[in-house]
Amino acid sequence: MAREANFDGLVGPTHNYGGLSDGNLASARNEGLVSSPRAGVLEGLAKMKRLADSGLVQGLLPPHERPYLPLLRRAGFSGSDSAVIEAAWRSAPGLLRKACSASPMWAANAATVSPSADTKDGRLHFTPANLLTTLHRSIEGEQTKRALDWAFADTGRFAVHDVLPMQPDFADEGAANHVRLCAEQGGEGVEIFVYGRTADEAWSGKFPARQTLEACQAVARSHRLDPKRTVFLRQSPEAIDAGAFHNDVVCVGTRTTLFFHELAFADRDSALEAIRRAADGLFEPDFVEVPQAEVPISDAITSYLFNSQLLEWPGEDRLVLIAPKETEETASTQAYCSAMTVGNGPIGRVEFVEVRQSMRNGGGPACLRLRVVLTDQELAAVTPRALMSDALYPELVAWAERHYREQLGPNDLADPALLVESREALDALTQILELGGGYYPFQRA
Template sequence: MFAQEANFDGLIGPTHNYGGLSDGNLASARNGGLVSSPRQGVLEGLTKMKRLADAGLVQGLLPPHERPFLPLLRRAGFSGSDAQVVEAAWKQAPGLVRKASSASPMWAANAATVSPSADTADGRVHFTPANLLTTLHRSIEGRQTQRSLSWAFADTSRFSVHDPLPMQADFADEGAANHVRLCAEQGGEGVEIFVYGRSAGESWAGAFPARQTLEACQAVARSHGLDPKRCVFLRQSQAAIDAGAFHNDVVCVGTRTTLFFHELAFEDRHGALEAIRRAANGLFEPVFVEVPEAEVPIGDAITSYLFNSQLLEWPGEDRLALIAPKETEETETTRGYCAAMVAGNGPIGRVEFVDVRQSMRNGGGPACLRLRVVLTPEERAAVTPAALMTDALHDQLTVWASKHYRDRLSPDELGDPALMVESRAALDALTQILGLGPDFYPFQRV
C-alpha cells in the first residue's frame, strides 16, 4: 500500500528562551543565559516547514504549550491570582519559574513514539506521548502533547493516541528521538528500532543521564501491537551519552532502508547491525552509512548536529536528501564529510543546510523540531486539516507570530507577569487560527 512520511513540526512558543535547563545537552548548557529571539525562532521554524511543503512533502504542525505553566507553580505551593503566583515564585524560586516557562515542546521529536498502520496489529497509526520524566521542565509536557495529538489525529478509527507511560524512572521515555523505522516502502511492513540508554534499576555511572530505558521501549512496542520479530532494541553507547548525545537522534538518523549513524552511536555496533539485518530478513536489505570517528570526531558530530538532520525522500530525486543545520556546513569535518558523501554513489545524494539557530542554541536541530508520521492517503485525509501546512496557513502564522512574539527575551524576564499575559494572548489567537476549541489550554479551562 502506498504511504508517505509526513513531518509534524512543533511550533515554537512565545517564551522561547535560553535557560540552560537540560543536563547532558551541551548546547543548552553553553548558551544558558543568552538573550533569545522568540520571534526569529518561530519564523525560522515556519520557513523550514514551508520549504518542505513547497517541495511536495506532507508537512504538519503541533501547537505550542501554555507557558509559564501555572499548574506546576501552584502545585509547588504558590497561590493567589496568576500574576501573584508568577511574581511570588520568581522572588522565592526563580529556577522553578524558568522550568515552568521552557518552550521545549517545540522539539516534537520528543512528543511521542509513532508506529504506522503497516506495522500495528489493529491497522491503526499508534502514538505514545513521551513522559520525559528525566527533566522537570519537560515532564510537564505529556498530557498536553496527548491533547495536541488527539486534536491533529482525531479519527479514532484510524489513529490511536495512548496515555504516556507511568511517571516512574523504570519507564523513562523520550519519544521518537530514540526511535528509527526502516522499510522497503513506507506503506509496507518495516523494522522499528528502539534505542535505550539503561535498563530499569541499573546503576548508572555516566557523566550525563541515560534518559531512555529498555523497559519503556518494550512497553511502547507492546502497546502499539508490533510484531516482536520486526522490533530491535539497541543500547546507545555510554561514550555517545557522555559526549553529549542525550538522545540517539544526535548520532543517528534513518529512513527507508538507510541508517546513517556515527561509529560510536551504539554500545555493540556489530551486534546492532546484525540485529537489524535479522529483523529485516525477508523485507529488505538494510543500507548502513557509518561515519567513522577518525573522519568526524563525535564532538564535532554533536556540536554540528550532523545526524540531527532530516533524512528525506525528496520528490523528483532518486537519492535521499539530508536537511542539516547551518552549523554542519560551518564545521570543517562535517562539511568535508558531506561533500565527499554526496559525491559518491551512496543513498544520500544531497545535503541542504537550513538556518534554525534559535533552536540549535538550545540543542535542537532540524530533526528535533519534527515528529515523523507515516500516512496512507486515507489517513492523511483524516488528519485535522488545520494541522497541515498550506501557503495560507503559513502566511497567517507569520503575521500572528510577528504580532505576538517578542523580538528579544532574556531568561531574567521570565518572572514578568506581562510575559504571561502576552503569551496567553498569542495562544488565544492561535486557538482561533487552528480551531483548537475554547478549552485547549489550561488557562482557558479555568
C-alpha cells in the first residue's frame, strides 16, 4: 500500500512582504506591507493539523536560517553580525531584504519527487531545486538538501540528489512544475514535467519563464524514469505573462485527475494527447478543464483556484480541493467550484482555508507543501519528528507563540535583534525536531 503525504514548509521568523519575485503579482502588489510572522506560522500549522486529523499523512520541513549572513558576507560586508546587517541596510537594502526572505516556506519549490513505483532502482528520488532565477531563492538548495537528508535518511529507500548546476540552462523550480498521475498511488504512474522555455531560446515575455526543458530532462534522467511514462509539456506563454510564474498556478492533479485552466499549456490538444499516450495501459486520464469564458485567467491567478491541494480524502469517494479563502471570495471561481461539485465529476468537495499571510506573497495551499508518495515501508523509515502528530502540534504552536513577532514591517529587517530572535527560535526548533548538532549554518560557525 502507498499513500500521498504532504510535507509543508514551516513559515520562518522573518516572514515579510519584500516583493522580491518578478512575475508573482501578489508579491509585487503587497510589497512593503506589514506582515505577521506569528499568524503565518500558526496558519500553516493549523492547515497541517487539519489534514493530519483527517487521517492524511502530514509532514513538515524546517525553515531556513534567515537573515542569511553568508550571502551578505560573500557580497563584501564584513565585521560582526550586527555590523554586517547595519552596513547592508545602509548601502544595499534590497540585498538585505533578499537575505531575509522566508521563501523556503513554499515547499512546492523545495524539490521534484519521483515515487519508487516509477523509478528503475525502486527508490524514492528527490532533486532539490536550484531556484536560480531569483537571488533570494537561489540560496536555498544546500539547506533544502540537508532537510531532505534529515527527513529521508534511509539511503536504501531514499535517494536525495544534489541540485542541478547553477547555470541558466538548468533553471529548476521543483515540484511547482511537476504533476504525477496514476491509477493507484502505489502503482506505476505518469510524470508530467512542465517547462517555460528551452535553454537556447531568446525569451521575450513580460515575465521570466523560470523552468527550462533541459532541467526537466536532467531530473527525469537522474530519477531513472521510464521515458514512455514521462511527459514534457510547454507552459503557455500567455499564462506566464498573466502571472502564472509556476505551472501550479494554473494546474494541479492527483490520481487520474488533471485539473487545469484552458490556457495552461502552449498546445492544449497535443499536451492532453501526450498524457493519454503515456498513460496507455495504466489508466484513462480524467481531464477537468476550466474554460477561460467561465474563469478568466486573471481571476484564476488572483484567487489561486489551481494553487490548491487536490486530495484523496479518507472516507470520501471523490477528490477534495483544499483552496484558499480568496477562491471563495472571487465571484467567478466561487461559482465554478459550486457548479463543479454538484456534478458527477471527480472533484466532489471544495474546502476553503485561511492562508492569507502566504497568499499576500503569492503562495496558496499548494505552494506550502511538497507531495511525497510513500509505501508503508517507506513511511516507517521517515524520521519520526518530520511527521505531524498530536504531540508535536502543541509543541510547535507554543514554540511559534514564544519566538515569533506579531508584526514585521520593512524597516524591521534592519533590526539586529531580529537576527538574535531568529537564531534563538531555530535553536529551540533544533531541539524540538531533533535536527542534530550543526543543522543550521550559524550553529556550525
